[in-house]
Amino acid sequence: MMINVDFKILVFISAAKHLNFTRAAKEMNISQPAVSKNIKELEAQAGRSLFERTGQRIRLNEAGRLFFEYAMRLVNVYETLNGELGLLDGILLGELRLGASNTLSHYILPNILADFHIAFSTISLKVLHGNSRMIEELLLDRTIDLGVTEGLSDNPSMKYETFIKDEVVLVTRSGNPKLEQVDSLHPQKLLELEYVLREDGSGTNEIIRKALTTVDIDWHALYVKVYLASTESIKSFLSKTDCFSFLSIHAITAELQNGTLQIVEVDGLTIDRNFYFVRPHGVIGHLPETFRKFAYERFVKNGLFHSEGNVL
Known part of the structure; x- marks a missing residue:
């Protein structure tokens, strides 16, 4: 068993890297509407938008760039935690x-x-x-x-x-x-x-x-x-x-x-x-x-x- 990062954060990271919801949907193996839904829920929790939208194009705004930096840190913390927990049992x-x-x-x-x-x-x-x-x-x-x-x-x-x-x-x-x-x-x-x-x-x-x-x-x-x-x-x-x-x-x-x-x-x-x-x-x-x-x-x-x- 592993402790996983909130799925919405993983969807955000994928969208932030690709700057494209369609590519994020493919990587996360979900539909494009599901990507949009997860991003909207995350933005609601953050109390602000994380992307600037111009037509079909998106890019991270200032809050989005900050969120991305901490999201990546969070992923690394979870990975380290899972690794340390596994090592307690002699398992990587x-x-x-x-x-x-x-x-x-x-x-x-x-x-x-x-x-x-x-x-x-x-x-x-x-x-x-x-x-x-x-x-x-x-x-x-x-x-x-x-x-x-x-x-x-x-x-x-x-x-x-x-x-x-x-x-x-x-x-x-x-x-x-x-x-x-x-x-x-x-x-x-x-x-x-x-x-x-x-x-x-x-x-x-x-x-x-x-x-x-x-x-x-x-x-x-x-x-x-x-x-x-x-x-x-x-x-x-x-x-x-x-x-x-x-x-x-x-x-x-x-x-x-x-x-x-x-x-x-x-x-x-x-x-x-x-x-x-x-x-x-x-x-x-x-x-x-x-x-x-x-x-x-x-x-x-x-x-x-x-x-x-x-x-x-």
Whole structure:
């Protein structure tokens, strides 16, 4: 059993985040009129309106912004209380809300989350994904408890801790005739290949660009046949063409095992990066701390833990 926040407050939080009653209704699994009814009842209790309404658009007014701040605090207090009550019986209770960038949410976290669920079946899990900046925003508005990202930022309110190491590698389909059975490529040969890459703005692209400069290759000189929006679409494209791409080693584990794709070594080129846990400075809650420790221990066992353990 858990002690829950007043449902009207949860409806308000959803409406305040989306600034749209229809989206709030979908998230809360109720009708739009029910959202309006809950908001009106809450406003009646508060003795004032919480939203400014202009036609079909809504936004929080001054009272609404204040109410939202305290509503989020209240939710966190209830979650902490439920967690503490559970600990009295040696049980962890509550919902763990994680945010992860794309490579992590698709290729690394699922297996960890499955093991975590088996170990802590009383904890419910919710994972949102986006780029590093989006994850920071979700942390700041307390939509999530802990983030896992592919890069650092200069945001002084965020605390970053190294999780695991990643390597970005040159990949193509097995048996690609353009390789001519060579074990590795001279960097200048990269200019003779055709590529499929992530869309402009990808953080991975920036990492690749910087690494290529170390072997005197201009990123913009690469012949890119097509830009695609996801790693999965890139892998499908590679399997049917003679193109090449740069992908995370974690994203191609299955393809390497079944022989669909192969790594191509490039003389003198190494593209390393770290994945990080990120959260606001301050005390971390029971659930995110439990997950953080569990994830570290899992990768220690698999020999993938980045032992530096830097805290930034």
